[in-house]
């Protein structure tokens with residue numbers, strides 16, 4: 001299949017981004033004893049459009065029943081499975097500085113199917129330490145430690161090292177990069193790169209708070 005055809009079949013990114021919110025909402029509802037729920041109900045509580053909820057959930061295999069809605073418990077299972085949260089993917093982290101170590105301490109990642117198994121840095125003070133139960137190695141040890149099992153890499157190095165580190169990751173078998181640096185790294189099309197920025201959300205918050213147009 002060509003890359004364009006593959007892209008046509010992909011679930012739209014906004015829908016994928018909304019699904020973890022549905023999941024969190026449904027888990028809360030389940031804890032409150034809710035057994036069935038309609039898309040209208042979900043939409044009302046979450047402040048979104050009911051047709052959008054139905055469309056988003058239609059990407060999974062589950063279908064709601066007229067008047068009864070969705071069964072909450074199976075919908076949670078299906079969503080978790082669909083989002084890849086039920087299979088544990090192992091990851092390497094590159095750059096164990098302030099953001100990197102915060103991620104190493106975040107055991108919540110495992111609930112979302114991501115387990116950091118080793119970290120790499122260049123700082124002699126960090127190399128050899130264990131943070132959040134994860135050992136930090138020198139980046140030069142990556143070719144020795146890399147394994148076919150680890151396909152995900154988390155990029156939290158300084159901007160000036162982002163591109164070269166990303167290339168090293170790919171050379172070592174990494175196929176998907178969760179990129180926290182603000183650098184738009186350039187790699188082959190078959191490498192999945194997910195750029196994430198807390199600051200982008202902060203910019204939106206400040207804009208809304210201070211009412212700038």
Ligand SMILES: NC(=O)c1ccc[n+]([C@@H]2O[C@H](COP(=O)([O-])OP(=O)(O)OC[C@H]3O[C@@H](n4cnc5c(N)ncnc54)[C@H](O)[C@@H]3O)[C@@H](O)[C@H]2O)c1
Nearest residue numbers: 095096097098099121122123156157159180181196197198
């Ligand atoms: N996406 C976000 O919301 C967000 C938030 C904070 C920081 N950042 C970005 O994340 C990156 C890290 O930020 P930080 O505040 O943790 O910086 P930091 O300086 O605290 O940490 C960077 C770490 O990378 C290590 N490092 C340097 N060169 C390396 C290399 N070649 N290989 C491996 N490790 C190397 C350093 O020794 C250091 O420990 C920066 O690019 C920053 O812009 C993004």
